[in-house]
Amino acid sequence: xxxxxxxxxxxxxxxxxxxxxxxxxxxxxxxxxxxxxxxxxxxxxxxxxxxxxxxxxxxxxxxxxxxxxxxxxxxxxxxxxxxxxxxxxxxxxxxxxxxxxxxxxxxxxxxxxxxxxxxxxxxxxxxxxxxxxxxxxxxxxxxxxxxxxxxxxxxxxxxxxxxxxxxxxxxxxxxxxxxxxxxxxxxxxxxxxxxxxxxxxxxxxxxxxxxxxxxxxxxxxxxxxxxxxxxxxxxxxxxxxxxxxxxxxxxxxxxxxxxxxxxxxxxxxxxxxxxxxxxxxxxxxxxxxxxxxxxxxxxxxxxxxxxxxxxxxxxxxxxxxxxxxxxxxxxxxxxxxxxxxxxxxxxxxxxxxxxxxxxxxxxxxxxxxxxxxxxxxxxxxxxxxxxxxxxxxxxxxxxxxxxxxxxxxxxxxxxxxxxxxxxxxxxxxxxxxxxxxxxxxxxxxxxxxxxxxxxxxxxxxxxxxxxxxxxxxxxxxxxxxxxxxxxxxxxxxxxxxxx
Amino acid sequence: xxxxxxxxxxxxxxxxxxxxxxxxxxxxxxxxxxxxxxxxxxxxxxxxxxxxxxxxxxxxxxxxxxxxxxxxxxxxxxxxxxxxxxxxxxxxxxxxxxxxxxxxxxxxxxxxxxxxxxxxxxxxxxxxxxxxxxxxxxxxxxxxxxxxxxxxxxxxx
Amino acid sequence: xxxxxxxxxxxxxxxxxxxxxxxxxxxxxxxxxxxxxxxxxxxxxxxxxxxxxxxxxxxxxxxxxxxxxxxxxxxxxxxxxxxxxxxxxxxxxxxxxxxxxxxxxxxxxxxxxxxxxxxxxxxxxxxxxxxxxxxxxxxxxxxxxxxxxxxxxxxxxxxxxxxxxxxxxxxxxxxxxxxxxxxxxxxxxxxxxxxxxxxxxxxxxxxxxxxxxxxxxxxxxxxxxxxxxxxxxxxxxxxxxxxxxxxxxxxxxxxxxxxxxxxxxxxxxxxxxxxxxxxxxxxxxxxxxxxxxxxxxxxxxxxxxxxxxxxxxxxxxxxxxxx
Numbered sequence: 001x002x003x004x005x006x007x008x009x010x011x012x013x014x015x016x017x018x019x020x021x022x023x024x025x026x027x028x029x030x031x032x033x034x035x036x037x038x039x040x041x042x043x044x045x046x047x048x049x050x051x052x053x054x055x056x057x058x059x060x061x062x063x064x065x066x067x068x069x070x071x072x073x074x075x076x077x078x079x080x081x082x083x084x085x086x087x088x089x090x091x092x093x094x095x096x097x098x099x100x101x102x103x104x105x106x107x108x109x110x111x112x113x114x115x116x117x118x119x120x121x122x123x124x125x126x127x128x129x130x131x132x133x134x135x136x137x138x139x140x141x142x143x144x145x146x147x148x149x150x151x152x153x154x155x156x157x158x159x160x161x162x163x164x165x166x167x168x169x170x171x172x173x174x175x176x177x178x179x180x181x182x183x184x185x186x187x188x189x190x191x192x193x194x195x196x197x198x199x200x201x202x203x204x205x206x207x208x209x210x211x212x213x214x215x216x217x218x219x220x221x222x223x224x225x226x227x228x229x230x231x232x233x234x235x236x237x238x239x240x241x242x243x244x245x246x247x248x249x250x251x252x253x254x255x256x257x258x259x260x261x262x263x264x265x266x267x268x269x270x271x272x273x274x275x276x277x278x279x280x281x282x283x284x285x286x287x288x289x290x291x292x293x294x295x296x297x298x299x300x301x302x303x304x305x306x307x308x309x310x311x312x313x314x315x316x317x318x319x320x321x322x323x324x325x326x327x328x329x330x331x332x333x334x335x336x337x338x339x340x341x342x343x344x345x346x347x348x349x350x351x352x353x354x355x356x357x358x359x360x361x362x363x364x365x366x367x368x369x370x371x372x373x374x375x376x377x378x379x380x381x382x383x384x385x386x387x388x389x390x391x392x393x394x395x396x397x398x399x400x401x402x403x404x405x406x407x408x409x410x411x412x413x414x415x416x417x418x419x420x421x422x423x424x425x426x427x428x429x430x431x432x433x434x435x436x437x438x439x440x441x442x443x444x445x446x447x448x449x450x451x452x453x454x455x456x457x458x459x460x461x462x463x464x465x466x467x468x469x470x471x472x473x474x475x476x477x478x479x480x481x482x483x484x485x486x487x488x489x490x491x492x493x494x495x496x497x498x499x
Numbered sequence: 500x501x502x503x504x505x506x507x508x509x510x511x512x513x514x515x516x517x518x519x520x521x522x523x524x525x526x527x528x529x530x531x532x533x534x535x536x537x538x539x540x541x542x543x544x545x546x547x548x549x550x551x552x553x554x555x556x557x558x559x560x561x562x563x564x565x566x567x568x569x570x571x572x573x574x575x576x577x578x579x580x581x582x583x584x585x586x587x588x589x590x591x592x593x594x595x596x597x598x599x600x601x602x603x604x605x606x607x608x609x610x611x612x613x614x615x616x617x618x619x620x621x622x623x624x625x626x627x628x629x630x631x632x633x634x635x636x637x638x639x640x641x642x643x644x645x646x647x648x649x650x651x652x653x654x655x656x
Numbered sequence: 657x658x659x660x661x662x663x664x665x666x667x668x669x670x671x672x673x674x675x676x677x678x679x680x681x682x683x684x685x686x687x688x689x690x691x692x693x694x695x696x697x698x699x700x701x702x703x704x705x706x707x708x709x710x711x712x713x714x715x716x717x718x719x720x721x722x723x724x725x726x727x728x729x730x731x732x733x734x735x736x737x738x739x740x741x742x743x744x745x746x747x748x749x750x751x752x753x754x755x756x757x758x759x760x761x762x763x764x765x766x767x768x769x770x771x772x773x774x775x776x777x778x779x780x781x782x783x784x785x786x787x788x789x790x791x792x793x794x795x796x797x798x799x800x801x802x803x804x805x806x807x808x809x810x811x812x813x814x815x816x817x818x819x820x821x822x823x824x825x826x827x828x829x830x831x832x833x834x835x836x837x838x839x840x841x842x843x844x845x846x847x848x849x850x851x852x853x854x855x856x857x858x859x860x861x862x863x864x865x866x867x868x869x870x871x872x873x874x875x876x877x878x879x880x881x882x883x884x885x886x887x888x889x890x891x892x893x894x895x896x897x898x899x900x901x902x903x904x905x906x907x908x909x910x911x912x913x914x915x916x917x918x919x920x921x922x923x924x925x926x927x928x929x930x931x932x933x934x935x936x937x938x939x940x941x942x943x944x945x946x947x948x949x950x951x952x953x954x955x956x957x958x959x960x961x962x963x964x965x966x967x968x969x970x971x972x973x974x975x976x977x978x979x
Contacts, residue, residue, distance in 0.1 A: 189815025
């Protein structure tokens with residue numbers, strides 16, 4: 001119960017008016033940059049570091065935490081409203097969220113995202129304060145072979161995003177895997193599929209691909225069909241708020257999303273994207289309304305949104321307990337700590353408990369602030385969709401290119417965005433699913449490099465995949481997930497015959 | 500290219516299969532040029548080989564689908580808006596590449612996209628785009644100290 | 657403005673500088689510093705720190721930082737060399753990592769095309785092992801590598817980077833074949849650190865800053881730093897002092913565009929000299945935990961050339977650069 005006493009003490013630090021103000025500035029800034037594709041919390045913290053140096057440590061670190069959480073909220077808003085995921089972790093949200101917005105259910109989609117983020121953020125922050133020391137031991141014991149096994153599980157589960165035709169789904173996936181090859185191979189240091197273009201050496205940016213496929217591709221597609229099919233957007237159809245039914249369909253996905261996001265986020269190479277896709281796939285499989293998926297199912301928004309916020313809290317586990325920065329933002333927060341001569345890690349909890357617990361407490365506060373800020377804004381955000389269609393899409397394109405330019409002001413990056421836009425258009429026209437391309441780009445390189453690391457350590461012995469208990473268990477789960485649908489189908493047929 | 504009920508072979512589908520085949524060849528060709536092989540792990544060639552092989556299989560799969568003509572039906576296509584939007588993007592890329600600046604390029608993109616979606620007030624839209632871009636530029640350079648690509652217009656600010 | 661008039665104008669400026677207005681000319685300086693990396697990284701932080709100090713202390717009138725990320729600096733340097741020729745108001749931050757990246761990326765632009773101005777900071781590499789490892793010091797690690805380089809797995813940063821080069825140099829100094837080292841690159845510092853803490857690899861190699869808190873907490877054992885002599889912040893003798901001939905540092909420096917005049921070079925060097933001596937800069941180094949390694953003029957030019965030659969040798973030996 002020590003944790004609770006410390007947390008209570010931390011709360012007294014966090015609710016000092018100045019610190020509250022910093023948290024507020026942080027969440028506002030975070031939401032603003034989270035909205036912009038390409039500009040994430042990491043960049044913002046980096047740019048603010050020199051400015052915040054003169055502030056007191058607690059204040060500025062609390063502000064950074066606010067930016068971090070705020071970024072996760074902001075990313076989902078644009079994903080839902082204009083199909084432009086601000087962060088790669090908001091990609092899964094865009095899948096169903098944007099469909100909901102187009103059906104006039106943007107209000108409930110934004111609400112379930114905000115409330116789900118709050119629920120997940122709160123549970124995960126609680127997990128951070130109570131379980132961090134235990135979780136971190138497990139997290140560090142994850143070796144390359146275990147990550148590879150986790151990727152296998154992810155590949156098997158995300159096949160749920162493939163749509164009806166396995167050939168077309170796999171084609172999309174392999175296009176993504178091909179794109180994942182582009183750039184310098186981290187293990188051997190030589191470039192693949194770069195054709196001597198230095199801009200391609202740094203791998204394809206996930207947000208560039210996602211924004212190209214989703215936002216630019218969609219704009220092209222809608223524009224090319226205007227003469228046949230005039231798209232009519234109604235900002236609100238039915239209730240602006242979540243109905244009782246929406247609540248009923250959201251709360252379990254929130255909890256399951258948290259259960260994916262927090263532990264995977266705590267893994268040093270886990271990341272926030274994988275849990276969102278796992279959550280999406282799970283919800284699609286478990287839903288009682290499978291007919292809604294592909295038309296805007298609220299479960300497909302609630303789950304991934306909870307997952308990415310829980311993952312954000314998870315990332316802080318290795319950062320605070322070990323000083324391990326496992327995401328770009330965490331690395332910048334580490335730099336933030338270090339500029340005050342503080343080294344996160346095993347000693348920080350003992351040396352500066354006021355700071356650590358003040359930070360954790362302010363995470364709760366930032367979370368609550370975000371909910372209070374975002375819910376009333378839902379009505380306003382949804383009105384965005386009432387902008388005349390020409391201006392709405394023009395704005396979306398300006399938005400999409402601006403994020404890319406700000407993150408990397410090179411024509412090559414914009415050319416890639418345009419090419420991905422054309423790809424997204426063609427894929428829509430010929431009915432290829434889009435999400436697997438992004439999944440392939442995210443998972444492919446990780447799976448490859450982790451497998452190669454594992455084999456390098458074992459000197460080429462593939463048995464290492466089965467000798468590690470974690471890896472063996474995960475591979476077993478993947479096998480079950482792969483076979484189960486067929487077995488169940490067989491059983492169903494068997495039963496049908498019995499009847 | 501729209502499949503008519505009489506002809507079941509889908510030419511576009513065959514083109515897709517061909518493109519996949521070309522991509523597979525490209526990946527394979529690129530793989531053969533890798534020189535550095537890691538002494539202990541699988542090396543950088545395995546993944547390209549897997550991707551290339553699977554792309555060949557998928558090309559065959561897509562090809563069979565096209566021959567059977569079981570691609571989903573497609574509507575006719577209006578090329579004008581596509582040309583406009585892509586033209587706006589190309590303008591933006593060229594302006595940034597040649598140092599014409601972010602503001603001008605963004606304003607053009609805004610106007611062409613708006614035109615693609617049926618508005619005819621090109622000049623008004625251009626001005627709206629200009630105001631939007633100036634706002635964004637000022638916000639970025641003053642608030643975040645992030646310099647967007649500058650051209651003649653940006654230097655005036 | 658024609659090339660001729662531009663030249664005339666510059667000549668006038670230079671004459672003014674020679675006439676004893678060196679300081680005031682420098683104060684008029686409107687510097688542009690390029691960080692050939694995305695915002696947030698080490699080079700960007702260096703550029704922005706310089707910006708802060710130069711404008712606060714009045715050494716330059718205004719300082720603007722631009723970011724040109726990509727390919728370990730290869731994209732930035734290409735743009736710098738091609739677009740800023742003869743511009744005496746531009747600087748680019750670079751570092752040891754760029755020396756290797758230009759070689760492995762087969763960049764058409766090289767550092768020889770730039771005008772070296774000054775080296776600013778340095779960070780030594782540290783070799784660590786998990787706390788429960790049987791390996792106690794550099795000699796034992798060297799012996800293990802000599803016995804079988806495959807069995808000693810290293811975790812560090814990207815292939816061809818300074819960590820990789822240092823590991824190869826260690827193996828070479830230990831008398832093993834540097835092409836046979838089992839070096840495993842990780843994408844982020846955190847990931848490599850997790851692998852070392854989890855005991856997945858034999859040893860880890862990275863800048864000391866990455867390991868410091870773990871070493872102090874007793875979770876990692878420091879084998880040694882790659883400095884010539886033991887530094888004040890650690891308790892362990894340097895690797896060289898332990899008898900393994902390895903000395904390497906990950907430094908950061910600034911260079912100017914090609915084709916600038918001697919006077920322009922002097923003005924920039926003077927500005928850097930003044931910056932390095934300023935209290936603001938010294939405070940900033942302390943705050944960031946960067947080690948001062950200031951060196952300017954011909955000494956740095958020679959140092960840069962030496963580092964390039966040595967790096968090319970190592971990378972060729974390891975097989976990352978085909979000669």
